[in-house]
Amino acid sequence: MKNGFRPQKVGFIPLPACNVTQPAVATRQRCGRVRSISGRKAGFTIVEVVVATALLLITLSAFVAAFVQSRRSAAIADNRLEAIHIARRQMEIISSSNYDALTVGTRGFSSGIYTGSYTIISNRITNGSTIFNVKDIYVTTKWVNAAGKITSTVSLASSISEELHQ
Numbered sequence: 060m061k062n063g064f065r066p067q068k069v070g071f072i073p074l075p076a077c078n079v080t081q082p083a084v085a086t087r088q089r090c091g092r093v094r095s096i097s098g099r100k101a102g103f104t105i106v107e108v109v110v111a112t113a114l115l116l117i118t119l120s121a122f123v124a125a126f127v128q129s130r131r132s133a134a135i136a137d138n139r140l141e142a143i144h145i146a147r148r149q150m151e152i153i154s155s156s157n158y159d160a161l162t163v164g165t166r167g168f169s170s171g172i173y174t175g176s177y178t179i180i181s182n183r184i185t186n187g188s189t190i191f192n193v194k195d196i197y198v199t200t201k202w203v204n205a206a207g208k209i210t211s212t213v214s215l216a217s218s219i220s221e222e223l224h225q
Contacts, residue, residue, distance in 0.1 A: 135204065138204065141173065142201075146198045149198050149200075154219060164179060165178045172203065179195070179196055182194070182218075191222060194218070195217075196216065198216075199215075
């Protein structure tokens with residue numbers, strides 16, 4: 060026993076160079092350098108790190124692309140919903156008017172980024188000997204998306220009868 064060094068119990072390998080013992084199945088440490096039992100250095104090679112990083116980047120880019128697409132879809136849905144609300148509001152304004160006050164023709168309106176028009180057409184519907192005076196109303200709302208490339212449109216249609224709308 061030199062300098063108080065004693066061999067350890069069975070299953071451990073004494074490493075006198077650093078005066079450290081490790082289990083035989085684990086890695087051997089020689090003065091700060093880690094090697095496996097087979098003598099090969101432990102850790103990842105540069106190729107393994109590059110491949111793992113590439114796989115991580117591909118996965119993350121797929122998640123980012125899905126997130127961006129979902130944000131675009133949400134913005135389109137929000138614009139479409141707002142356009143429908145504007146068209147319905149315009150339809151309610153027109154429908155609440157007196158039948159005789161609804162003049163035939165096309166008129167425009169706007170609300171923020173939304174523009175639109177409504178058209179009133181007068182019709183006569185006959186049912187046997189009965190004649191009904193009806194006015195058809197068409198409301199169209201348009202907007203340009205945030206990128207300024209695509210114009211979208213929402214249209215509503217309704218009919219108002221003179222006999223029912225006095």
